[in-house]
Amino acid sequence: MTDKKPNDLENLKDLPGFKRSNPIYFESEVVDHLISIVLDLGAELWVVKDRLAHFEEVLSENNKFSLTDLQVGKPSELLQEKLDEERKQMIKRIYGRLYSKYGGELAEEKGAI
């Protein structure tokens, strides 16, 4: 005689979320893709802005250009603080309107706790 498998261990692969899927939220998946693309472009734009600011700092401090400094180095604490604030403002400005009346000025910084 074998133990009967509990019901909640049957057909696990059919449970929503068990395997990574590709959920679509809008009538046309093009809209879903566009939102993903817009968010990713924002992240990539931020990478460029961050790198440029770091580049300028490295140039002014060392009076020379070093690719390694840019790739593996870290900006000064002062610049990092400035970048952190600038990034938040950029997200609020560009994406605050996403939820219509729930965005904009309501998009105040708030952590998970």
Next chain:
Amino acid sequence: MTISKAIYKRGKTAGVFPSLSSRRDEAYMSFIEDARNLLLHAQQKPIGAYSRLLLQNAGKSMESDPRSTTEAKELLMKDNVLKTYYRVKRSLQESFWECTLNSLNMRKNDLLRALDDAEKIGPGSVTYDPDFSIPEYATAEIHIQPGGNANEPLSGLLYDYGSKVFMGGAADNDMFANMQANTVSAPKNGKVDRILDLGCSAGATTTALKRIYPDAEIWGIDVSSHMVRYAHLRALEQNLDINFKQMLAEELEFDDNCFDIVVANLLFHEVPVSISKKIIKETLRVLRPGGSFTLFDFPGDKKGDVYAMFFGEMDAIDNGEPFIPGFVRSNVEELMEEGGFKMDKYDPDKFILAERVGFKPIN
């Protein structure tokens, strides 16, 4: 024998996590973390209020049952504001895993070598079995993390950095784990010689417990060998003497009555309810009489709130949480009591989670 320091050539981030491979990846992930904070966490309350208003205006019942939850989902997901909110949530989640995995893979060999080096040295230890049989439920791609916890060799690192971003900085320097560990109830007679952390993942709670009880023997167990390997490296970096072992929480390889405290932090919503019952039974067995069991996890659906159930079901899909709906509907406090625990505390709002504490009866 020392750990290869190649993994720390860019220093550490948010505590002991080896910094991502390039400044580019750090900048990208900072954007994702801030976008999550500003566009998701900060919007959760107004989006919740807006959703409830939509339900109310449509005359939908606010009491939850599977049918009303399905109806609520059909109604709410016709709304463009809500579609956008959940699309943003999903897209940011996909982006952060992709960037983290790519960044770690750029120096995969260094990272794996450091994990190999670490398992040969102490303080503490790590034990795992390459032929360990992973139960099917534990192969789920929880949090849509690539490969899940069990199948990706870098899953410990992925999970650790993912927690940083997911928690919006609250997990940095183990702040969240330290807050939780500080509230863990000790047995009434104060004797704490051995502690067990169930489903320890990257070991943040385990190390926090060791700092609070430096003289106690601490064990962290997890179904994933990749997790316990990384948890050991993480503990080593903090010079903490902890034993990590690959083990199922429902089949504990420990003697009866041998622990004073058992902790389960965010484990129960990642397993089917039938497994939760087994874990409770095993926990009672390994705890000594008077020993305490502290369980941190999400609160249950005691109010039968239809929006809360809708949110949980969306999370199941968007965040790869297949067992959350079952967990929320189950009454874990009741399961603990049925399992033989004397319940001492239920706080539904302890640092965004619920804290449940039970003691093993002395007689």
